[in-house]
Amino acid sequence: MELKKTLQKIFLEKEVFTEIKGQEKAKQQLKSALLMGRHVLIIGPPGVGKTTIAKNTAKLLPELTVNECPYHCEPDKPLCPICKTNKNIKTKKIKGEERFIRVQGSPDLTAEDLLGDIDPIKALKYGPTSIQAFTPGKILRANNGVLFFDEVNRCPEKLQNALLQVLEEGKATLGGYTVDLPANFIFIGTMNPEETAATEKLSDVFLDRFDTVYMTYPETTETENTIVKESGQKLDVQFPDKLLKNTLNFIRQLRENKDLIKKPSVRASIGIYERAQANAYLEKEKKVKPKHIAQALISVLAHRIELKPSIKYLQTNEEYLKKQYENYVKDNPEMQGVYL
Numbered sequence: 001m002e003l004k005k006t007l008q009k010i011f012l013e014k015e016v017f018t019e020i021k022g023q024e025k026a027k028q029q030l031k032s033a034l035l036m037g038r039h040v041l042i043i044g045p046p047g048v049g050k051t052t053i054a055k056n057t058a059k060l061l062p063e064l065t066v067n068e069c070p071y072h073c074e075p076d077k078p079l080c081p082i083c084k085t086n087k088n089i090k091t092k093k094i095k096g097e098e099r100f101i102r103v104q105g106s107p108d109l110t111a112e113d114l115l116g117d118i119d120p121i122k123a124l125k126y127g128p129t130s131i132q133a134f135t136p137g138k139i140l141r142a143n144n145g146v147l148f149f150d151e152v153n154r155c156p157e158k159l160q161n162a163l164l165q166v167l168e169e170g171k172a173t174l175g176g177y178t179v180d181l182p183a184n185f186i187f188i189g190t191m192n193p194e195e196t197a198a199t200e201k202l203s204d205v206f207l208d209r210f211d212t213v214y215m216t217y218p219e220t221t222e223t224e225n226t227i228v229k230e231s232g233q234k235l236d237v238q239f240p241d242k243l244l245k246n247t248l249n250f251i252r253q254l255r256e257n258k259d260l261i262k263k264p265s266v267r268a269s270i271g272i273y274e275r276a277q278a279n280a281y282l283e284k285e286k287k288v289k290p291k292h293i294a295q296a297l298i299s300v301l302a303h304r305i306e307l308k309p310s311i312k313y314l315q316t317n318e319e320y321l322k323k324q325y326e327n328y329v330k331d332n333p334e335m336q337g338v339y340l
């Protein structure tokens with residue numbers, strides 16, 4: 001069955017993406033785009049669940065019988081050179097989560113890695129898509145599944161265009177040959193809006209082929225509180241809820257701060273949650289105290305933020321964080337007793 005048809009059925013039958021807390025708007029947008037088989041670009045900072053939601057999409061797909069080749073060819077629809085050559089190939093069953101392929105976008109990613117390679121001499125002798133001449137790239141491994149293309153904007157523009165050709169026409173041009181590369185997969189790309197340096201801008205032509213879905217930092221402190229407690233490691237140390245909320249509020253305030261061009265992620269919140277417990281544990285305390293949070297702050301946060309140039313030349317990340325935290329403690333007396 002066509003992938004979008006499969007999803008159309010599933011989206012009506014059950015609640016999906018429940019592993020992601022909050023983000024209701026993003027979930028709705030993603031579902032709506034996927035069930036029409038549209039290509040999706042998720043735009044959001046690191047650590048907000050872009051990978052998780054894409055993996056969950058694959059997990060929703062039912063078990064499928066495929067050939068024992070690396071490209072998940074269906075027995076009656078052989079796509080890859082192996083299956084086209086060997087008619088007696090065995091079959092196997094794969095689960096939804098095995099139908100997930102991740103490609104990391106980078107300036108070094110080549111067309112050969114992504115689309116495949118054709119040996120010119122063997123192509124003349126055996127044909128360009130013969131098993132001897134053609135080595136398929138990662139994209140064909142996503143056949144019948146989800147192609148998760150992380151940070152697609154970091155790829156060279158040439159490669160972005162080649163990717164478009166596959167998505168739109170089901171064809172790729174390799175070494176002078178045009179080969180059929182039917183794009184029977186769900187495409188979910190990502191882009192980090194904060195990363196403007198060292199990335200290629202996505203062309204208008206490229207963007208015109210995608211629907212965008214925005215994922216944000218957790219909408220409320222309560223949601224972030226739940227995520228941190230569910231994802232973070234726990235020691236036999238109590239973390240008072242009020243204290244945790246205050247800590248998360250400090251991080252959330254930093255995200256609003258105009259001085260920061262790179263903001264602390266949810267991973268930073270989880271980091272403080274874990275390290276504050278560890279600090280209490282090392283002091284043989286049963287409960288996290290404000291000082292344990294302060295002790296964790298620089299080690300977890302300093303390298304996770306970036307100040308805008310006009311601020312960066314006046315103070316280091318450490319100095320900046322100390323100042324911000326001191327101000328925050330002044331306004332939140334229950335955080336006092338804290339030394340950085």
Ligand SMILES: [Zn+2]
Pocket residue numbers: 067069070071072073078079080081082083084
């Ligand atoms: Zn195959």
